[in-house]
Amino acid sequence: MGETDEQLMLAYAGGDAGAFERLYAKHKGPLFRYVLRSVKARGEAEELYQDIWMKVIEARARYVARAKFTTWLYTVAHNRLVDHWRARGLTVVASTDDEDSGVPEPAAAPSAEPHRVSEARETLERLSAALAALPLAQREAFLLHHEGELTVAEIAAATGSNEEAAKSRLRYAMNKLREAIGDD
Amino acid sequence: MTDPGDEKLSRRYRELARDEPPAHADAAILAAARENRGQTPESARDDSRVTGVRPRWMGPVSIAAVLVLGIGVSLRMQMEQPGVETSAPSSSATEYPMPAEPAPVEEVPKARDQAGMRQDAAPAPRPKLAAPAAKPEVPAGAKRESPAGATPQVRDEVKQLAKRKDATAPQARRRDAEADVLAEPQVVIEQPPAPPPATMRAAPAQITAPAAAPAPAPQAGVSAGGVAQAPLRAKREGFADRAATESRRIAAVADPDPNRELERIALLREAGRHAEADRALEEFRRRHSEFRIPDAVWERVKPR
Numbered sequence: 001m002g003e004t005d006e007q008l009m010l011a012y013a014g015g016d017a018g019a020f021e022r023l024y025a026k027h028k029g030p031l032f033r034y035v036l037r038s039v040k041a042r043g044e045a046e047e048l049y050q051d052i053w054m055k056v057i058e059a060r061a062r063y064v065a066r067a068k069f070t071t072w073l074y075t076v077a078h079n080r081l082v083d084h085w086r087a088r089g090l091t092v093v094a095s096t097d098d099e100d101s102g103v104p105e106p107a108a109a110p111s112a113e114p115h116r117v118s119e120a121r122e123t124l125e126r127l128s129a130a131l132a133a134l135p136l137a138q139r140e141a142f143l144l145h146h147e148g149e150l151t152v153a154e155i156a157a158a159t160g161s162n163e164e165a166a167k168s169r170l171r172y173a174m175n176k177l178r179e180a181i182g183d184d
Numbered sequence: 185m186t187d188p189g190d191e192k193l194s195r196r197y198r199e200l201a202r203d204e205p206p207a208h209a210d211a212a213i214l215a216a217a218r219e220n221r222g223q224t225p226e227s228a229r230d231d232s233r234v235t236g237v238r239p240r241w242m243g244p245v246s247i248a249a250v251l252v253l254g255i256g257v258s259l260r261m262q263m264e265q266p267g268v269e270t271s272a273p274s275s276s277a278t279e280y281p282m283p284a285e286p287a288p289v290e291e292v293p294k295a296r297d298q299a300g301m302r303q304d305a306a307p308a309p310r311p312k313l314a315a316p317a318a319k320p321e322v323p324a325g326a327k328r329e330s331p332a333g334a335t336p337q338v339r340d341e342v343k344q345l346a347k348r349k350d351a352t353a354p355q356a357r358r359r360d361a362e363a364d365v366l367a368e369p370q371v372v373i374e375q376p377p378a379p380p381p382a383t384m385r386a387a388p389a390q391i392t393a394p395a396a397a398p399a400p401a402p403q404a405g406v407s408a409g410g411v412a413q414a415p416l417r418a419k420r421e422g423f424a425d426r427a428a429t430e431s432r433r434i435a436a437v438a439d440p441d442p443n444r445e446l447e448r449i450a451l452l453r454e455a456g457r458h459a460e461a462d463r464a465l466e467e468f469r470r471r472h473s474e475f476r477i478p479d480a481v482w483e484r485v486k487p488r
Contacts, residue, residue, distance in 0.1 A: 055473040160476040
């Protein structure tokens with residue numbers, strides 16, 4: 001029906017500003033959330049988010065539709081985040097990122113509160129907290145999957161890892177988050 | 185990723201706040217996209233894909249081209265009209281007075297024959313233009329000197345000039361060698377050496393050039409001006425060679441291989457040239473936004 005992302009990006013590279021606007025409208029929310037939940041601080045996230053799109057704009061002439069646009073977009077975003085983390089002295093990918101280090105225990109058991117609304121809110125808060133507490137690589141795998149809708153192979157491509165590692169990170173992330181919301 | 189637990193988790197995740205970018209970010213990004221849209225020449229796009237030449241290198245290459253052109257034009261002007269360059273007359277102008285009148289043109293072949301000078305195909309300066317009589321910087325007293333009286337002095341000066349050139353040649357060679365050793369190619373903007381004294385350039389046409397002149401004399405008369413132009417031509421060729429070398433170096437650095445670029449940045453870091461390394465890294469990130477820098481390499485190139 002409509003144009004694919006790849007066609008839109010190529011159209012933009014050819015001078016069609018409207019193509020970029022359509023592309024941007026489609027991806028702005030997921031990409032912003034991916035960045036926001038990766039760095040937590042909103043101010044930093046906004047800066048990084050703009051920077052990523054600027055890189056996309058600058059790289060338009062080099063864009064070649066060899067892979068999905070989203071894979072390319074999140075690769076650019078991932079690299080920008082890596083630079084950001086490195087600048088803060090953080091290790092981007094732990095060698096043993098399947099380990100549980102640094103992940104806080106989820107709030108005990110499912111809430112026994114009587115009101116379902118507050119229970120739901122609490123669940124979401126726990127999910128949010130657990131997501132924020134995930135190791136970088138696991139959180140990124142989860143966000144790429146849920147926000148960018150990338151497959152395991154695409155996550156591997158975007159983060160420069162192999163499929164096994166990407167699959168493992170995603171599985172660990174989801175297990176921890178399920179535990180956090182009591183869906184274990 | 186398709187079991188019910190995953191579905192439930194995904195549903196819960198979607199219930200989290202649906203954060204959106206702020207309106208000002210949207211506006212800035214879309215404005216940038218519109219602004220840059222017109223700056224996407226298809227030719228540049230194709231060039232970058234086919235040859236790997238990035239706009240980044242256009243600046244240095246342009247500078248090198250401008251330098252070559254500028255030097256070439258100024259040397260050409262100097263050849264055609266000695267004294268047109270802006271250099272101030274040196275103190276030696278008073279020591280080596282010039283003749284009052286230009287030498288007759290018909291005397292030139294004779295003088296050349298006497299000197300046994302070689303001729304080459306280089307463009308010859310027009311004799312009248314080469315004549316120095318109209319030069320305002322020559323002292324009035326000097327103009328009253330006869331050409332015959334000036335001849336031995338000018339000849340001495342030519343010899344001195346040749347000696348000076350010989351003396352400076354090792355320095356120039358050393359500079360070239362140092363430039364070659366440097367791993368980092370740079371656009372070296374050198375001040376051209378000072379031109380020979382005005383009196384030498386403007387010597388009368390009938391004065392014979394020494395046989396030891398370092399380059400063939402121009403065809404139109406073996407004037408001292410022609411003698412002075414031989415080293416000038418050599419210099420011009422030297423400049424052209426140097427500019428060509430710089431262009432080749434720049435082209436060599438315009439390498440599309442990100443690993444080689446990173447290696448260059450790492451070398452800059454090792455050399456303590458952090459400001460250049462920072463700029464290069466920033467530029468690298470701009471050009472290779474989709475390239476992931478390996479951790480080991482990052483340790484070598486990261487900002488200090």
